[in-house]
Amino acid sequence: MTIDIIPIEHMQVVYDRPEALACNHTHYCPGCTHSIAHRLVAEAIDELGLREQTILVAPVGCSVFAYNYFTVDGCEAAHGRAPAMATGIKRVSPDKTVITYQGDGDLASIGIAEIIHAAARGEKITTIFVNNAIYGMTGGQMAPTTLPNQKTTSSPSGRDIASTGAPLKISELLAQIDGAVYVVRRSLHDVKHIRQAKKAILTALKVQQAGLGFGLVELLSTCPTNWGMTPVDAMHWVETAMMPYFPLGDYKIADSVHKLG
Amino acid sequence: MQEEFVFSGFGGQGVMFAGQLLAYTAMDEGLEVTWIPSYGPEMRGGTAHCFVVISDRVIGSPLVAHPTNGIIFNKPSFDKYEPLVAKGGRLVVNTSLVTQKSLRDDIHVIEIPATDIAYEIGDQRLTNMVLLGALLRDHPILSLEALKQALEAHIPNHRRNLLEKNYQAIARGAERIYA
Amino acid sequence: MAREMLKGNVAIAEAAVRAGCEAYFGYPITPQTELLEYMSSRMVELGRVFLQAESEVAAINMVYGAACAGVQVMTSSSSPGISLMQEGLSYIAGSEVPCVIVDVMRGGPGLGNILPSQSDYFQVTKSAGHGDFHPIVLAPASVQEAIDFTMLAFELAQKYRHIVIIAADGQIGQMMEPAELPPMKDYPLPRPNWALTGANGREKNVITSLYLNADEEEAFNNRLQKKLALIRSVEQRSDEFATDDAELLVVGYGTAGRIAMSAVQLAREKGLKVGLFRPQTLYPFPEQRLSELAEQVDMCLVVEMNAGQMIEDVRLAVKDSIPVEFYGRMGGNIPMPDELLRVIERYYAYSAVLA
Numbered sequence: 022m023t024i025d026i027i028p029i030e031h032m033q034v035v036y037d038r039p040e041a042l043a044c045n046h047t048h049y050c051p052g053c054t055h056s057i058a059h060r061l062v063a064e065a066i067d068e069l070g071l072r073e074q075t076i077l078v079a080p081v082g083c084s085v086f087a088y089n090y091f092t093v094d095g096c097e098a099a100h101g102r103a104p105a106m107a108t109g110i111k112r113v114s115p116d117k118t119v120i121t122y123q124g125d126g127d128l129a130s131i132g133i134a135e136i137i138h139a140a141a142r143g144e145k146i147t148t149i150f151v152n153n154a155i156y157g158m159t160g161g162q163m164a165p166t167t168l169p170n171q172k173t174t175s176s177p178s179g180r181d182i183a184s185t186g187a188p189l190k191i192s193e194l195l196a197q198i199d200g201a202v203y204v205v206r207r208s209l210h211d212v213k214h215i216r217q218a219k220k221a222i223l224t225a226l227k228v229q230q231a232g233l234g235f236g237l238v239e240l241l242s243t244c245p246t247n248w249g250m251t252p253v254d255a256m257h258w259v260e261t262a263m264m265p266y267f268p269l270g271d272y273k274i275a276d277s278v279h280k281l282g
Numbered sequence: 283m284q285e286e287f288v289f290s291g292f293g294g295q296g297v298m299f300a301g302q303l304l305a306y307t308a309m310d311e312g313l314e315v316t317w318i319p320s321y322g323p324e325m326r327g328g329t330a331h332c333f334v335v336i337s338d339r340v341i342g343s344p345l346v347a348h349p350t351n352g353i354i355f356n357k358p359s360f361d362k363y364e365p366l367v368a369k370g371g372r373l374v375v376n377t378s379l380v381t382q383k384s385l386r387d388d389i390h391v392i393e394i395p396a397t398d399i400a401y402e403i404g405d406q407r408l409t410n411m412v413l414l415g416a417l418l419r420d421h422p423i424l425s426l427e428a429l430k431q432a433l434e435a436h437i438p439n440h441r442r443n444l445l446e447k448n449y450q451a452i453a454r455g456a457e458r459i460y461a
Numbered sequence: 462m463a464r465e466m467l468k469g470n471v472a473i474a475e476a477a478v479r480a481g482c483e484a485y486f487g488y489p490i491t492p493q494t495e496l497l498e499y500m501s502s503r504m505v506e507l508g509r510v511f512l513q514a515e516s517e518v519a520a521i522n523m524v525y526g527a528a529c530a531g532v533q534v535m536t537s538s539s540s541p542g543i544s545l546m547q548e549g550l551s552y553i554a555g556s557e558v559p560c561v562i563v564d565v566m567r568g569g570p571g572l573g574n575i576l577p578s579q580s581d582y583f584q585v586t587k588s589a590g591h592g593d594f595h596p597i598v599l600a601p602a603s604v605q606e607a608i609d610f611t612m613l614a615f616e617l618a619q620k621y622r623h624i625v626i627i628a629a630d631g632q633i634g635q636m637m638e639p640a641e642l643p644p645m646k647d648y649p650l651p652r653p654n655w656a657l658t659g660a661n662g663r664e665k666n667v668i669t670s671l672y673l674n675a676d677e678e679e680a681f682n683n684r685l686q687k688k689l690a691l692i693r694s695v696e697q698r699s700d701e702f703a704t705d706d707a708e709l710l711v712v713g714y715g716t717a718g719r720i721a722m723s724a725v726q727l728a729r730e731k732g733l734k735v736g737l738f739r740p741q742t743l744y745p746f747p748e749q750r751l752s753e754l755a756e757q758v759d760m761c762l763v764v765e766m767n768a769g770q771m772i773e774d775v776r777l778a779v780k781d782s783i784p785v786e787f788y789g790r791m792g793g794n795i796p797m798p799d800e801l802l803r804v805i806e807r808y809y810a811y812s813a814v815l816a
């Protein structure tokens with residue numbers, strides 16, 4: 022039996038590291054979807070040719086080191102304050118592309134005021150909101166997006182909504198705000214949904230480029246470590262447990278965004 | 283030379299502007315001067331006061347416990363500041379709104395129905411100018427002419443049409459003392 | 462330049478504009494609101510950035526962002542607002558980006574009141590946020606100094622990539638005095654090479670205060686401390702009045718310092734050998750000059766509008782060589798010159814006995 026070896030000059034690159042993604046090992050746990058989200062953001066930056074004009078604002082949470090994983094300028098915000106910091110950057114550098122990358126504790130809990138007001142002002146920034154229904158970095162405590170009855174290290178008997186309130190639906194909430202022109206929820210639990218997420222991130226960055234207003238892409242994500250699941254089970258849990266509570270969809274696509282095509 | 287002035291009355295009586303105008307006049311005459319208001323909730327319709335210090339040397343404190351001059355627009359201000367005016371000092375009282383008499387024999391009291399005079403001229407908001415006219419006529423550390431020049435220079439644009447009436451009010455205040 | 466009658470808050474705002482402030486972020490709070498209001502029209506008129514934030518927390522983080530982008534930026538607030546900004550101040554110090562903060566201090570603790578106070582000396586000089594750092598703190602005593610120190614603040618912030626706080630109080634903010642404004646500086650400054658401007662033809666820039674590794678965090682802190690040591694050695698500033706033959710030295714800053722000057726004048730008229738030492742930088746505290754004066758005078762009398770905060774720095778500077786006494790008023794009460802004179806007379810007699 023012979024093996025055909027394709028001469029190198031006939032090979033073509035079918036999968037590569039995006040230029041905007043740094044050649045670094047991440048510190049994320051096995052099976053965590055942060056790495057997927059990073060790659061999608063980097064691909065979108067590359068495809069729009071924005072790498073040299075992008076400024077990334079990292080949050081406090083598992084993605085605190087996000088600036089290490091991209092080859093764009095970056096900075097580290099205080100917990101929850103990324104939208105305010107991004108506002109400061111964008112207002113003095115309106116020609117730059119400013120992205121905040123925030124988890125659910127950062128954005129939906131301690132930073133809820135900052136995200137709402139950034140949206141209300143129609144800040145021309147893009148927020149990637151990674152919702153995995155738990156505080157990852159501090160070891161699995163209840164988040165504002167933790168599902169009813171979900172067990173966490175600070176809700177050991179399961180989240181009791183009579184006492185802790187119901188999970189916050191951020192995309193639905195922000196969609197009510199006039200300044201928010203593009204607000205969608207996507208999921209990273211399988212290939213089809215990952216492709217849809219990528220498309221949404223591309224659109225969100227185009228919205229910023231066109232100066233239309235505030236844009237946010239919520240990504241339903243996994244935390245196998247703190248959920249106590251295998252990565253595969255975690256992907257399944259996103260689909261079966263999270264998606265019914267946090268339906269995917271386009272919560273706000275302003276007319277101006279439609280016109281972008 | 284150092285003179286201190288407290289202007290005190292209701293919010294809306296032009297208390298702050300009277301003090302500012304005196305301060306502008308002093309500055310335009312090359313003197314050192316400070317102006318400091320009461321501020322905050324009491325500006326909203328309650329009593330308002332400001333302090334002006336005029337000196338020929340660098341001014342330390344813009345506030346003094348016993349000002350050498352009190353310009354009193356209403357009764358609560360009379361109650362508060364009449365006892366505090368420095369010995370040998372001067373009290374200018376708007377008798378249109380203050381019926382009490384000062385019983386102090388160690389200060390010089392000038393009584394003038396400033397609000398009535400302002401009404402006669404046609405605008406009760408001119409009370410402050412009548413009182414300033416009376417003050418500087420009695421105590422000419424700054425001339426009435428300098429006061430008028432400062433007014434011309436610093437009156438807000440939307441009040442410029444009232445300039446002539448302001449001059450009238452200053453003149454009426456000044457003549458009243460010796461009438 | 463002609464003298465103009467300027468309110469302290471407005472004077473600081475216009476001075477910031479002339480110093481080249483490119484962006485202002487703030488939140489209304491008495492007694493500094495005129496500063497924000499002035500900026501809301503003036504910055505926009507000049508095509509610069511003005512934004513009223515949703516809170517002081519947001520305002521300081523907008524300042525942080527704009528500073529990372531490499532522009533001259535400022536905010537202003539008053540005591541309770543500065544408390545809310547402490548988180549951001551710590552991040553800014555930990556990231557070594559420049560900014561100017563104006564604190565028009567009012568009475569506290571809690572909501573306190575809106576009257577002039579100096580009760581945040583500790584906060585601005587020693588505890589502006591978590592971690593080992595001190596902002597540079599300038600304390601104007603007049604409207605002219607408020608202008609001059611605002612210009613200086615932007616210079617020092619850029620020079621050291623550090624926070625500069627202008628610690629005024631309600632009286633400085635609200636009073637009007639004739640003062641001269643400087644001409645407009647060149648604008649805008651080029652963005653520094655460390656700033657976040659996009660990795661265009663260069664390696665990416667990262668601005669962070671996060672060092673998980675103990676040695677890296679220690680190395681950063683050592684660098685920060687070296688910078689603060691340099692600031693302490695070359696940036697101490699103070700003013701004096703009648704100190705040549707003084708036996709009793711009154712020490713006060715800002716409004717208390719200027720009122721003390723009136724009291725010292727009154728004391729001199731009575732033939733008492735009293736002088737005034739007025740710190741203009743609260744951090745670095747002007748210990749060099751004060752320790753020299755301590756060799757000459759018999760006693761220090763510290764005057765503050767608080768329960769006694771700067772007095773700790775005075776005691777450190779004079780190192781027990783002479784008694785250090787204190788007189789303070791609180792709650793928004795401002796000591797009057799004749800009130801201070803009585804205090805001075807009492808301590809003067811006491812220091813004479815000691816001598």
